[in-house]
Amino acid sequence: MAIAETISSPLAARAVTASKIYGQDDNEVRALDGISVEFARSRFTAIMGPSGSGKSTLLHCLAGLDRVTAGQVFLGDIEISTCKEKQLTLIRRDRIGFVFQAYNLVPTLTALENMTLPMALAGRKPDKEWFDSVVDMLHMRDRLAHRPSELSGGQQQRVAVARALMSRPEVIFADEPTGNLDSRSSTEILTFMRGAVRSLDQTIVMVTHDPVAASFSDRVVFLADGKIVDEMSDPTSDGVLERLKSLGN
Amino acid sequence: MFRLTWKGLLAHKLRFALTALSVMLGVSFLTGTNVLTDTITKTFNEMFANAYAGTDAYVRARSKIDSQFGTQRARIDGSLLPQIRTIDGVLDAQGTLAFYAQMADSSGKPIGQPGRGAPTFGFNWVPDGKLSPWKLVSFKGVESAAPASDDEVVIDKASAHLGNLKIGGKVRVLTQLAPKEYMVVGVAMFGTIDSPGGASAVMMTTREAQRITAPPVAPDVPAQTNQFDAIAVASRPGISQEEMALRVRDVVGEPARYEVLTGAQVTAETQSEIEKSLSFFRIGLTIFAYIALFVSIFIIFNTFSIIVAQRLRELALLRAIGASGRQVMFSVLGEAVLVGLFASAAGVIGGIVVAAGLKAMLAGFGIDIPTGDVVVARGTVLLAMVVGTLVTTLSAILPARRASKIAPVAAMRDVALEPNTRKARWTIIGLVLTALGTCALFFGLFGGPSNGIAFVGLGAMVIFLGVAVLGPTLARPVSKVLGWPVARLRGITGELARDNAVRNPRRTALTAAALMIGVALVALITIFAASTKASVSVAVDRAFKADYVIDAKGGGFGGGFSPELAKRVAALDEVSAASGLRFGAFKVDGGTKFIVSADPKAMGDLFDIDPVAGDFPALGVNEIAISTKIAKDLKLEVGSRLPVQFLTAEDMTVGAIYAAGQREGLSDYFISLEAFDKRYPERIDNQVLAHLAEGVTPAAGKRAINEVLIDYPTAELQDQAEFKQSRLDQINMFVNLIYALLALAVIIAGIGIANTLALSIVERTRELGLLRAIGMTRAQLRAAVRWEAVIISLFGAAMGLVVGLFFGWAIVEALKSEGITEFVPPGPQLLVVVAIAVFVGVLFALLPARRAARLDILKAIEAE
Numbered sequence A: 001m002a003i004a005e006t007i008s009s010p011l012a013a014r015a016v017t018a019s020k021i022y023g024q025d026d027n028e029v030r031a032l033d034g035i036s037v038e039f040a041r042s043r044f045t046a047i048m049g050p051s052g053s054g055k056s057t058l059l060h061c062l063a064g065l066d067r068v069t070a071g072q073v074f075l076g077d078i079e080i081s082t083c084k085e086k087q088l089t090l091i092r093r094d095r096i097g098f099v100f101q102a103y104n105l106v107p108t109l110t111a112l113e114n115m116t117l118p119m120a121l122a123g124r125k126p127d128k129e130w131f132d133s134v135v136d137m138l139h140m141r142d143r144l145a146h147r148p149s150e151l152s153g154g155q156q157q158r159v160a161v162a163r164a165l166m167s168r169p170e171v172i173f174a175d176e177p178t179g180n181l182d183s184r185s186s187t188e189i190l191t192f193m194r195g196a197v198r199s200l201d202q203t204i205v206m207v208t209h210d211p212v213a214a215s216f217s218d219r220v221v222f223l224a225d226g227k228i229v230d231e232m233s234d235p236t237s238d239g240v241l242e243r244l245k246s247l248g249n
Numbered sequence B: 001m002f003r004l005t006w007k008g009l010l011a012h013k014l015r016f017a018l019t020a021l022s023v024m025l026g027v028s029f030l031t032g033t034n035v036l037t038d039t040i041t042k043t044f045n046e047m048f049a050n051a052y053a054g055t056d057a058y059v060r061a062r063s064k065i066d067s068q069f070g071t072q073r074a075r076i077d078g079s080l081l082p083q084i085r086t087i088d089g090v091l092d093a094q095g096t097l098a099f100y101a102q103m104a105d106s107s108g109k110p111i112g113q114p115g116r117g118a119p120t121f122g123f124n125w126v127p128d129g130k131l132s133p134w135k136l137v138s139f140k141g142v143e144s145a146a147p148a149s150d151d152e153v154v155i156d157k158a159s160a161h162l163g164n165l166k167i168g169g170k171v172r173v174l175t176q177l178a179p180k181e182y183m184v185v186g187v188a189m190f191g192t193i194d195s196p197g198g199a200s201a202v203m204m205t206t207r208e209a210q211r212i213t214a215p216p217v218a219p220d221v222p223a224q225t226n227q228f229d230a231i232a233v234a235s236r237p238g239i240s241q242e243e244m245a246l247r248v249r250d251v252v253g254e255p256a257r258y259e260v261l262t263g264a265q266v267t268a269e270t271q272s273e274i275e276k277s278l279s280f281f282r283i284g285l286t287i288f289a290y291i292a293l294f295v296s297i298f299i300i301f302n303t304f305s306i307i308v309a310q311r312l313r314e315l316a317l318l319r320a321i322g323a324s325g326r327q328v329m330f331s332v333l334g335e336a337v338l339v340g341l342f343a344s345a346a347g348v349i350g351g352i353v354v355a356a357g358l359k360a361m362l363a364g365f366g367i368d369i370p371t372g373d374v375v376v377a378r379g380t381v382l383l384a385m386v387v388g389t390l391v392t393t394l395s396a397i398l399p400a401r402r403a404s405k406i407a408p409v410a411a412m413r414d415v416a417l418e419p420n421t422r423k424a425r426w427t428i429i430g431l432v433l434t435a436l437g438t439c440a441l442f443f444g445l446f447g448g449p450s451n452g453i454a455f456v457g458l459g460a461m462v463i464f465l466g467v468a469v470l471g472p473t474l475a476r477p478v479s480k481v482l483g484w485p486v487a488r489l490r491g492i493t494g495e496l497a498r499d500n501a502v503r504n505p506r507r508t509a510l511t512a513a514a515l516m517i518g519v520a521l522v523a524l525i526t527i528f529a530a531s532t533k534a535s536v537s538v539a540v541d542r543a544f545k546a547d548y549v550i551d552a553k554g555g556g557f558g559g560g561f562s563p564e565l566a567k568r569v570a571a572l573d574e575v576s577a578a579s580g581l582r583f584g585a586f587k588v589d590g591g592t593k594f595i596v597s598a599d600p601k602a603m604g605d606l607f608d609i610d611p612v613a614g615d616f617p618a619l620g621v622n623e624i625a626i627s628t629k630i631a632k633d634l635k636l637e638v639g640s641r642l643p644v645q646f647l648t649a650e651d652m653t654v655g656a657i658y659a660a661g662q663r664e665g666l667s668d669y670f671i672s673l674e675a676f677d678k679r680y681p682e683r684i685d686n687q688v689l690a691h692l693a694e695g696v697t698p699a700a701g702k703r704a705i706n707e708v709l710i711d712y713p714t715a716e717l718q719d720q721a722e723f724k725q726s727r728l729d730q731i732n733m734f735v736n737l738i739y740a741l742l743a744l745a746v747i748i749a750g751i752g753i754a755n756t757l758a759l760s761i762v763e764r765t766r767e768l769g770l771l772r773a774i775g776m777t778r779a780q781l782r783a784a785v786r787w788e789a790v791i792i793s794l795f796g797a798a799m800g801l802v803v804g805l806f807f808g809w810a811i812v813e814a815l816k817s818e819g820i821t822e823f824v825p826p827g828p829q830l831l832v833v834v835a836i837a838v839f840v841g842v843l844f845a846l847l848p849a850r851r852a853a854r855l856d857i858l859k860a861i862e863a864e
Ligand SMILES: Nc1ncnc2c1ncn2[C@@H]1O[C@H](COP(=O)(O)OP(=O)(O)O)[C@@H](O)[C@H]1O
Pocket: A022, A023, A029, A030, A031, A049, A050, A051, A052, A053, A054, A055, A056, A057, A058
């Protein structure tokens, strides 16, 4: 499971006939229904679909936060669907970055501490140059000593993105990162994310229901009832909207 | 509204259980104390009712000496007995005698443990009939007989078993005379039990008992061989007890000298004496129960404050949809009442278990108590229910009031935290409370009010409250300081722990305050014990000139020796001076005082007494020696008359004045052994002190004295160092008992820590989920929770240590005149106290830490 090996794989993450079933018998819900999907390295992929289509479930399974009921999930070449909880924790800490819709930050820690939290947990020091470049890119230099309660929603999400970038993870997973933001802050965050993919070779997988957000990505996959129903490269917001409509949303 | 409360409770079972547990423990202890004392009381009551069951009238002397060790009464003239027997309607009348008598088995081992509570009695044998509770039984197939000659005895069945004695065998009996061997002719049971309350009893002919108890022949007092402690009278059927008492009173006459009681009166009096002597025990244990409940107050208050804060939005929503402030308040109070009722009920049940546990614990500390069937009085249950429910409900009033003031708009707000801003007002209130408490404490200790203890207790309580109110102000800076090394050492885990501890200063402070109480009291006892021990050591070193002390095994007040022992030791060539040492009580200057008696001629060799006036060694039988302090206080000099009362009032002459200072075994009043013999019915040496002759090696001296001690199996020879150690051991035993009782307060504080952490974890579900999502391992999360507990308990221990040091200093200062001359805060032991507090914190953090680590990440990050 050497890093070199995973790096060598052209795919950052993939699911192979993955299923996720909640409940039993009559109450059974197939959140993921034998889904197979691949996410290329250094690409910005958006996952879209109607509410309840399994977007978050897919993301959670890909990120090692949840387990599939059947099928396989890989991060690079590591099959994380068979990893033990402890290994998963370390993989999340060292190889994956997260941005959630809200409550991304630890309220008692400063912005700086929040950004470097995964490295602190690993007992590592952040690379100074990298740290500086991320902070400057996100224009957070003068907010480093502030606590989350002293930051605006947009700034909080920027800290979350910075944290995700800080350990140079193989993939950043983001679940509706702009869901709680106004359009200006959204645009800012999405621009940064796209910038990270373009100039830093970062891989990002993002769930969103906003066609405008999706238009920042390189590729959109459409989900419905736990299956991939379509995909689109180099999307525009109008194109995405069109496609969503045709999916009956 | 009630349904909402009920559902809320069911939804938070752990919170409910932990809150209830803290109250339940205190209630259990309270109930346990009452159940145990009621049970013991009932056992004794039945025993005495049994003992006097056939007694209709009872004659005894009026003059007596009361002291904390019991009552000693003058004896009455045996010539009354034939007169009483001729009274019309008298079925039987018997003279009774009770005295110290220690049996030893065939190998010379003493039977029973006189040093550990249960007394060892000698009685005159009263024939089977209405006037004796003792009934002869056959033992190991051999029939019993009453003692017919002066070397025959009947013994209680328990002792027969314990000493492996048999009818027809021999038993050695130690009394105030020289040891004597008797033939066991009978075994008796006390009603239906083998022995009353674990006491041993050896019963002999009346003549032999009178020989043993005959007062000594002092130069001016002729021997009185026909005396009884009392005469018990049984009537023929159809005569009331009152009527019989009247008839006996007529015959006995001399109402100034004799009193005649009915059987019912004697029973009631004895029972109330037992009740009184047990009340000390009951009050002592009850104090610890209330300490525990006091600690619970903090925990309940804290829990409800946190709950209200966490339910802010829910409660605001209720307000928004039309619930009144009162309704919200009552929904919170309702929860408290339910918790209180449940906890109290569980506490009552737990109390019955605690009673058994307490009994076992006290037995472990050498206090053996006889008990019969468990008594759960209605009053006990009622008290437990009322106290438990009140404590819980009252503690929740402030949080409930806060809940009622939540504005409906809070439903739309985002963050729900307790008010973090401290009003300066609270700091002032805390300071004022602390100052007031200190005043009450000082007044109780130094102001000399009659109910000093009450003031000390009240003062301590108010100080605790004051410091607790100051707590939140202190919490932030102190936790930061205490957390600094944690953060430095443990990296991000430690940092998170510290930040969480500082985050809600109120919460941290209240949790820590609960622990503070236990730590402060433990520290106080530790300091007090160390100071007492140091003082005892100093006193023994300074005042003791005797080389050897002969003490009753196990210490205590139960045992003693015949004066024969001291005489034989004094007669040894190896010994230059020896004397029995006796302690007694008498009345002087309007109060009951402690008096010491020994041979004044030997005293100079045994103690450093510094006579300053008069001829101490030549102290006469009607003379008393007093300390310089008393001479000054009562303005006395050698030759002054001092009115005193032993059994009867008299004037004694001050024969000598000595500078006692404060010395082990030497009080403010001293009389010679002859003087003691003349004034007390029982002449038993509590200790014997000996000084070796010039040139005798310790080994040779010890060998010679031990030779004598072979005849006295309860005697233990100690050199100065051993004697000192045995005193220190006694203190340790007492201190350990208190530690064990205070453990309850510390455990409840531990539950408080668990509860606070558990609630905080629920509150931080999202945050913990986030931490787990971005790669915090379970171990790291557990560690963070544990370190938070460490910081909280360090904070509590620090406050407790400061308060405990202050209390310890104040109390030692107040007891300077009582012989505690040294103030010794023992550093290492206090560090151990802190370590234990931290250990308790970590221990009680284990469960919440596990829960935090077990948290389902997805649920956590999706939690609303
Ligand atoms: N813990 C759960 N238990 C049961 N059903 C769940 C659970 N989580 C998600 N689901 C169901 O799985 C389906 C997919 O949910 P989700 O992945 O959250 O959808 P999306 O993010 O696309 O809105 C939905 O029907 C949802 O109700």
